[in-house]
Amino acid sequence: MAVSVGDVFELTIAGTMHGVQTRNVLHYMVSSYSGSPSPTYASFETAFLQSAMPTQIGTNMKAFCSAEWSLIWMKFQKFSPIPRSAGTISTAHNGPGGVSGSALPSSVTAVIRKRTEFAGKRYRGRMFVPGVPISYELDSTLNPAGVGALEALASDLTEGGAATVGAYTAAMLNVLVHKGVAIAPTPVISTNVDTVLRNQRRRQPGKGI
Numbered sequence: 001m002a003v004s005v006g007d008v009f010e011l012t013i014a015g016t017m018h019g020v021q022t023r024n025v026l027h028y029m030v031s032s033y034s035g036s037p038s039p040t041y042a043s044f045e046t047a048f049l050q051s052a053m054p055t056q057i058g059t060n061m062k063a064f065c066s067a068e069w070s071l072i073w074m075k076f077q078k079f080s081p082i083p084r085s086a087g088t089i090s091t092a093h094n095g096p097g098g099v100s101g102s103a104l105p106s107s108v109t110a111v112i113r114k115r116t117e118f119a120g121k122r123y124r125g126r127m128f129v130p131g132v133p134i135s136y137e138l139d140s141t142l143n144p145a146g147v148g149a150l151e152a153l154a155s156d157l158t159e160g161g162a163a164t165v166g167a168y169t170a171a172m173l174n175v176l177v178h179k180g181v182a183i184a185p186t187p188v189i190s191t192n193v194d195t196v197l198r199n200q201r202r203r204q205p206g207k208g209i
Contacts, residue, residue, distance in 0.1 A: 002038035003170060005030050008177060008185055009045070010079040010087075011054065013061065015130060017069040020106045022130040026057075027079060028161055028172040029185050039165035045076045045088035048172075053161035058093030060153040061129070064110075064146075065097030069131025079177065080185075099133040099149075104197070108132055110142060111194040112154045116176055116186040123186055125176045127157065128200045141195045154191040 007030045015022040028048075039047070048054065054074055062071055071094050077087025097103075110132050114125035129150065136146030161172045175185035
């Protein structure tokens with residue numbers, strides 16, 4: 001099958017710290033395209049993982065995180081319409097966090113809040129960022145250096161992306177998906193950094209965040 005406007009893809013960012021694997025998930029929707037022919041999902045996934053947006057996200061996430069946290073892989077796969085694709089994994093962006101020194105416990109995360117054009121909890125999202133350096137903590141909040149580093153990552157979440165396969169180029173929007181309800185994905189239009197650090201419980205044994 002070939003890529004179409006309205007298709008939603010899922011980007012999973014996997015890391016590891018203190019023996020726990022962390023995962024963050026973002027979603028992108030194909031909003032428009034130019035050129036032809038429309039590529040297969042596998043070739044499109046590979047092209048996106050080689051594009052500027054995953055590189056930018058990986059760079060800014062590592063810049064915020066302690067060296068005790070490491071990015072280990074990114075996976076890009078078709079999320080909707082079902083069935084999902086098998087997905088494509090890249091290790092091109094791997095590496096440790098860029099802040100020397102220890103991290104806070106793996107249960108402690110920084111939070112980026114995401115907003116769409118609509119009101120209500122259903123139209124808001126959060127990204128829990130692991131690997132918070134001890135040097136960024138001040139009385140259970142992020143100090144100014146930590147806020148500045150996290151704002152660089154937060155700005156990525158309002159941006160889309162693009163992937164090119166041959167003569168075909170697709171523009172993509174960063175969106176929130178609404179599981180379990182018949183609502184179209186909604187573009188993320190703004191983000192803000194929560195200065196209060198949060199505790200994120202483990203979802204499954206060995207899975208982490």
